[in-house]
Amino acid sequence: MNVQVEASPGIESPKRTAILDAATDLFVEQGYGAVSMDAIARAANVSKATLYAHFASKDALFATIINEACRARMLPDDFAAGMALDPCGDVRPSLVALGRRLLGFLLEPRSLAIHRVVIAEGARFPELGRAFFENGPVKTCAALGAWLARQHEAGRLTIGDPLVAADHLIGMLKPGLFLRATLGIGDPPTQAEIDATVEHAVSAFLRAYGPGCVQGR
């Protein structure tokens, strides 16, 4: 099932926008299989025929939407903004701020929903998995790695391989809360839980990568 993503999303029309908006919410919230074209048409106040006038098939509509969602919503702006700043003295406050932004973003309902959908339909739409991976984790890791490398230059951290270090920081931020939230178990994480997780992760990260750490063991 090799469905091409809509090639020319250029033409704007009210109906088309309504379709995209409605379908995005439905698909992201409920997944591919659970959403019917009828439901999309109803939610968009459009007939099914109009739907098919704009999109060749359900597959094409889904692929277009999820692809766009991956591209548009992956890297939080204020995270990128944080990356632009270098700390004056101690790196710890910067790391805590970055960790809080990143974990908070990952735990947002919309982020979790996209993550779920991409994993769920990865077998049917391999190109979506790649779009998600390239626009999300890869970009985030690269940005964080570059920032870490700059701190190494400045003598504020001791980073061997920036990408590995970025993976380790992100990896220590995620467990517990993220998996629980992805599976929808228990109550949503509180800000206090997020803060505690970030504190633990940053502390461990600084012990492993702080100034004066010896990498070669």
Place this chain on the structure above:
Amino acid sequence: MNVQVEASPGIESPKRTAILDAATDLFVEQGYGAVSMDAIARAANVSKATLYAHFASKDALFATIINEACRARMLPDDFAAGMALDPCGDVRPSLVALGRRLLGFLLEPRSLAIHRVVIAEGARFPELGRAFFENGPVKTCAALGAWLARQHEAGRLTIGDPLVAADHLIGMLKPGLFLRATLGIGDPPTQAEIDATVEHAVSAFLRAYGPGCVQGR
């Protein structure tokens, strides 16, 4: 959609076993939506009526199977065995061995498939998410935490909170390879990649939690 898991799986019958075997492979491999009762009946060499004689509905069959898969296949036996041994001198080789077993297990096709299915259908079957979480991550983390705590007692590591430390080790093992494999991007990880990831994770973990580390910063 609150589907009860089969209450009495006690009675063994050849047909029933054939159904369970066939359906397990299909569901785990392709997910709930993509598998039809027709396909299951065909794969099990059984009529659809027989299917419904043994299981009340597709939902019930699915829930029974995934629940069982979560319970049976979660914690690798040789991982548990490794937990029983305490290292003689340096902990590093033990950590590397444990990390290799755990990461290798997580990357097995069957493990990845279960992980995908549980995340995909988590909204429709909340009890499956819980079954997976309790039998998989929670048990693994508890076992690893207990082992880490023992190493702390023996002065081989410096562990503040064992569960947090276990989360951090597992978190540093997973990124990169695990997400890529879950999304099915690129080639499956090679043993060399696995080994390198484990080495990096264990090195960072030992810098953060090795003997003589000061926790309170």
Place this chain on the structure above:
DNA sequence: GTCTATAGAAGGATAGAC
């Protein structure tokens, strides 16, 4: 472009014979 109405296929579930 947009609608109403419908064709055509697939899937979940069951009736009734053995």
Place this chain on the structure above:
DNA sequence: GTCTATCCTTCTATAGAC
């Protein structure tokens, strides 16, 4: 318990009028 044959619903996709 097991089978064959079938019902009924739902879904994707399209035909034809405006």
